[in-house]
Amino acid sequence: MLDDRKLTILRAIVTDYVSMQEPVGSRALVERYALDVSPATVRNDMAVLEEEGYITQPHTSAGRIPTDKGYRLFVDRLGAVKPLSVAERRAIQSFMDGAIDVDDLVARTVRTLARITHQVAIVQYPVLSNATLRHVELVQLSPGRALLILVSSSGQVDQHPVDIGTAEESQVADLRGRLNAALVGLGPIAACERLDLLLTELPATLKPLADAVCPILKQLQTESHSTRVVVGGVPNLTRFADQYETAVRPVLEALEEQVVLLKLLGEVAGAGEVRVRIGQENSYEPLRTTSVVASGYGGLPGLQANLGVVGPTRMDYPSNMAAVRAVARYISRYLAEG
Amino acid sequence: MLDDRKLTILRAIVTDYVSMQEPVGSRALVERYALDVSPATVRNDMAVLEEEGYITQPHTSAGRIPTDKGYRLFVDRLGAVKPLSVAERRAIQSFMDGAIDVDDLVARTVRTLARITHQVAIVQYPVLSNATLRHVELVQLSPGRALLILVSSSGQVDQHPVDIGTAEESQVADLRGRLNAALVGLGPIAACERLDLLLTELPATLKPLADAVCPILKQLQTESHSTRVVVGGVPNLTRFADQYETAVRPVLEALEEQVVLLKLLGEVAGAGEVRVRIGQENSYEPLRTTSVVASGYGGLPGLQANLGVVGPTRMDYPSNMAAVRAVARYISRYLAEG
DNA sequence: ACTGGCACTCAGCCAGTGAGAGTGCCAGCA
DNA sequence: TGCTGGCACTCTCACTGGCTGAGTGCCAGT
Numbered sequence: 001m002l003d004d005r006k007l008t009i010l011r012a013i014v015t016d017y018v019s020m021q022e023p024v025g026s027r028a029l030v031e032r033y034a035l036d037v038s039p040a041t042v043r044n045d046m047a048v049l050e051e052e053g054y055i056t057q058p059h060t061s062a063g064r065i066p067t068d069k070g071y072r073l074f075v076d077r078l079g080a081v082k083p084l085s086v087a088e089r090r091a092i093q094s095f096m097d098g099a100i101d102v103d104d105l106v107a108r109t110v111r112t113l114a115r116i117t118h119q120v121a122i123v124q125y126p127v128l129s130n131a132t133l134r135h136v137e138l139v140q141l142s143p144g145r146a147l148l149i150l151v152s153s154s155g156q157v158d159q160h161p162v163d164i165g166t167a168e169e170s171q172v173a174d175l176r177g178r179l180n181a182a183l184v185g186l187g188p189i190a191a192c193e194r195l196d197l198l199l200t201e202l203p204a205t206l207k208p209l210a211d212a213v214c215p216i217l218k219q220l221q222t223e224s225h226s227t228r229v230v231v232g233g234v235p236n237l238t239r240f241a242d243q244y245e246t247a248v249r250p251v252l253e254a255l256e257e258q259v260v261l262l263k264l265l266g267e268v269a270g271a272g273e274v275r276v277r278i279g280q281e282n283s284y285e286p287l288r289t290t291s292v293v294a295s296g297y298g299g300l301p302g303l304q305a306n307l308g309v310v311g312p313t314r315m316d317y318p319s320n321m322a323a324v325r326a327v328a329r330y331i332s333r334y335l336a337e338g
Numbered sequence: 339m340l341d342d343r344k345l346t347i348l349r350a351i352v353t354d355y356v357s358m359q360e361p362v363g364s365r366a367l368v369e370r371y372a373l374d375v376s377p378a379t380v381r382n383d384m385a386v387l388e389e390e391g392y393i394t395q396p397h398t399s400a401g402r403i404p405t406d407k408g409y410r411l412f413v414d415r416l417g418a419v420k421p422l423s424v425a426e427r428r429a430i431q432s433f434m435d436g437a438i439d440v441d442d443l444v445a446r447t448v449r450t451l452a453r454i455t456h457q458v459a460i461v462q463y464p465v466l467s468n469a470t471l472r473h474v475e476l477v478q479l480s481p482g483r484a485l486l487i488l489v490s491s492s493g494q495v496d497q498h499p500v501d502i503g504t505a506e507e508s509q510v511a512d513l514r515g516r517l518n519a520a521l522v523g524l525g526p527i528a529a530c531e532r533l534d535l536l537l538t539e540l541p542a543t544l545k546p547l548a549d550a551v552c553p554i555l556k557q558l559q560t561e562s563h564s565t566r567v568v569v570g571g572v573p574n575l576t577r578f579a580d581q582y583e584t585a586v587r588p589v590l591e592a593l594e595e596q597v598v599l600l601k602l603l604g605e606v607a608g609a610g611e612v613r614v615r616i617g618q619e620n621s622y623e624p625l626r627t628t629s630v631v632a633s634g635y636g637g638l639p640g641l642q643a644n645l646g647v648v649g650p651t652r653m654d655y656p657s658n659m660a661a662v663r664a665v666a667r668y669i670s671r672y673l674a675e676g
Numbered sequence: 677a678c679t680g681g682c683a684c685t686c687a688g689c690c691a692g693t694g695a696g697a698g699t700g701c702c703a704g705c706a
Numbered sequence: 707t708g709c710t711g712g713c714a715c716t717c718t719c720a721c722t723g724g725c726t727g728a729g730t731g732c733c734a735g736t
Contacts, residue, residue: 155483
């Protein structure tokens, strides 16, 4: 169905369209990509590619542009992984080195990603699965309300309010002591297991309080890290000023919804690998005109956080995938080394 | 120089231009604002207003639009404070009530402000001067590195890494105990004073450690709260798709720079009052085409945090000022009540 | 001091035109 | 059979010129 030449032509169309941002015609194609055939031949092939749904014409007398399906084929089979330039590698290092804490690390990561891809970057806070719990704090704020605070060995602090009912100060202190004694030094998975064990050992008086606190603690240990998302590179949307209503606005709106972003990253990113969602493939309606390149990073397969970029479907997939992968690896290594 | 009628005309021009977004001519003016004089008279007055620099013509045969100076006069002397509509009051209440912690409160505030003003909203984290210190935690992460964590009675958690040199675990624990004993229950100002006192009482062995920790603690108690800024309503910029390069992009870029935003809010907002910076009045170059409406909120005069909105100079000042003031008051009251 | 009238300016809109890019198809050639 | 050159056709885009309408400034009159 699609012989080598047709695939070559599709690759050339994608490449050219991405770099020129203009529909590409048969003549330009043979000139710029040394195809060794005449434009007429290319035209015949293009007609087939169009019939198969890989490319399309915006209007009768224009060149062709790739469809989502075309990009998909390109990404899956045609896009040679483009190694990062020396400048880009250096940029990653110089931007990201010297982070003072997790907040700073995430901020730097999102900046770096935005800069080298020239897209909007999204970074989820890391799940620090290899970090261990360093301290558990339970602070009573007012009668009935307390704040649960977890400090991990990596310097990350998680907090969540807890409704503690009628528990008294002394009980709070008691539970705090027990939690610290039991959990400090453990990783998230071990901590959750140990917590289950601890629950069975508690005196009855602490039971109600523990029932209020423990679910939240568990949650913080697993998902909650992933609950925060940071966005950067929004000014890059500037380049699409023309398609404001159709493309930019929906993206801006999505970017304000943490929940949407989390879901988005979660759906796209797979274990360790860089994955891509192209246009219509996105389940979130307003982002149907954009592509998402994402990857998990840090931690064990089941406990990874995600990062990625959002941009127009006509993006430079090989470069962006390389960049996302490189940054994901860099931050993973950074986290692993502590 | 500027008699009553000229001021009335200026007010009408500003009002009309803001609501119609189009240069306003003499005929439209007399028709829509019952001026009781002929267009020719209005023209004469407009010529004077233009000469004085309050209004200008985008091109020869267009109507007039206000200049920054014109808006300034309007804001200072002509803009009747427009009370919020019932719907807006209700919106503030329903959006902001039920915040579970400070993060949530700030998030809700920024959302509220963006919704009722239809501008980009900026909210600085509150300086909780009436909140008291609830707990001090000093957690050692690795040899030489620790994390200082402050929990306030309002549920706010502040953290900062500390370089603790060669201090040992036991010393860290010792200092932690002393800090808690001394500072818990105090407000930020009292805490700082008490801290100075504490420093003189410490045994010599704890001195180096205390010297590393205390400055950071002090800093967290005063400025650091103000260090974080949250932005919302970015999609509202959508309305200015036409002036993308000149107006929108600079704003987007500014919004990514926390430092810029802090400085901006700090410069504009004055003690308790709503203040306005119009166009050229802004010291930050890229925002010279926008106006900022801001107000301090919460806390004592010296320790206020700020919030505000950023929008085009052609904004509805009375409404936005009313909205900013209302939201600032609401969050202030909320914080005061705890 | 205000007004009506008048000449003037200029942005925005419309229709018409021409150039250029690109296509599909076809007949011919290896 | 597969490739190629040629050709007629389509359609966008950019440019043009003319027209319209909004708005002005000025001036003479009340």
